[in-house]
Amino acid sequence: MSLYRGRTLSRAGFRSKLRLLPAIPRFIITIMLLLTIPAPPAGGADHSAYPQFIRGDEFFIPGQPLVLYVTAQPRFTAIENDSRNNIDNHFFGWRRLKLRMLGEATPRLSYYFQGVYKTHNFSPTDNRITLQEAWLVGKFLPALRLKVGQFKPPMGLERFTADEMLLSIERSLPTDNLIPNGKLGDSFARDYGFQASGFFSRPRLGYELAVMGGNGANEGHLLQRGSYLVVGRLTWRPWQPAINRADLQMGAAMSFRRTHDLNLRQQLPGSGKLGYQHFNGRDYHYNVFLALDNGPASLRGEGFWARYHSCVPGLSSLNALGFYAQAAYFLHPRLQGVAKFEYFDPNQARHDSQDRRWTTLGLNLYLVGNQLKLQANYTFKTERRGEIHNDTFMVQAQFFFGYPPNPRL
Secondary structure, eight states, X not given: OEEETTEEEOHHHHHHHHTTTTHHHHHHXXXXXXXXXXXXXXXXXXXXXXXXXXXGGGGSOTTOSOEEEEEEEEEEEEEOOOGGGOSOSEEEEEEEEEEEEEEEEETTEEEEEEEEEOOSSXXXXXXXXXXXXXXXXXXXXXXXXXXXXXXXXXXXXGGGSOGGGOSSSSOOHHHHHHSTTTTOXXXXXXXXXXXXXXXXXXXXXXXXXXEEOSSOTTSSOTTOTTOEEEEEEEEEESSOOOTTSOEEEEEEEEEEEEEEEEOOTTTSTTOGGGTGGGEEEEEEEEEEEEEEEETTEEEEEEEEEEEEEEOSTTOOOEEEEEEEEEEEEEXXXXXXXXXXXXXXXXXXXXXXXXXXXXXXXXXXXXXXXXXXXXXXXXXXXEESSSOOOOOEEEEEEEEEEEESOOTTO
């Protein structure tokens, strides 16, 4: 027996970790060789030494009625070989095959469609094509934009970071679980509804206010059960981002939902035995976030808290919380190191194996910006009680292209 991360590690568990190690040196050697290949010049007008990240409206090209983006993310995963995992311990899969279609139908009206196919994600939406987003937005004033359709409720910084721009391969556990529609059936964290948004300058203060169905997209419960979800978010950026200048963003969000017979078993692991696969009542979600980018350095942090108040006699209410902190730094203009710590507690009243602390160390190799990228993550996973040996090593390639070419990429 040996001691590992404050727990007793058996010889079998130690051997399972050793099986993951040979892949890591090979990956590092591959990265060193790839760094010797000259990078093609950037196509856009931005002459920063580091790859540029686009968000939100930056996927649109002004004046273009149709823009197509294709994303392919093949991935290899190796998990410690513990019989209690009850899953394959190493496999290849498609994390995402994604198609976006978007554009400006008129100068004041934009549209957006997004579909995805994926495999080996241990998700109910694996192995089939699913519609993720479909919406229209009318732009009337800088302080007033109206959106209608299927989209993400406005909560979470990492949740609104495009998949292709993530610095770690996966989003954090709190992001995936503690936003209102996190892990809600086939919804992909989306819902149907209306949203007003805009910003006010000096300082740049943005707002979003959405009224949504509350049962999740693709669930077949639109305007049923008398449910509804209200979400609001404020974002503050004290100055406009620019080359060689720090970009600071911070904000907060809150949501309220009234629902009937909502299945929260996946959102709150371990809650199924409490009856949360048929939740009736109200839930409240709160989120604060901060992001700072300055040259080669990047910092991210978010905190989440949720309250689930049951209206069913005998079904206890519960509180859940989580947070993550992430730091990244460019060791080379094309090589970035990443470290992330995350904590997730789906029920503060219980201390069990669902309380998780994960630490991820990673490398990102930008061969052609975010269009051609290679990522590797090793995640050390710890459960508060009943720990299993489930540390995970992942390598993911990314192919991300648009037509017409976006000058921001």
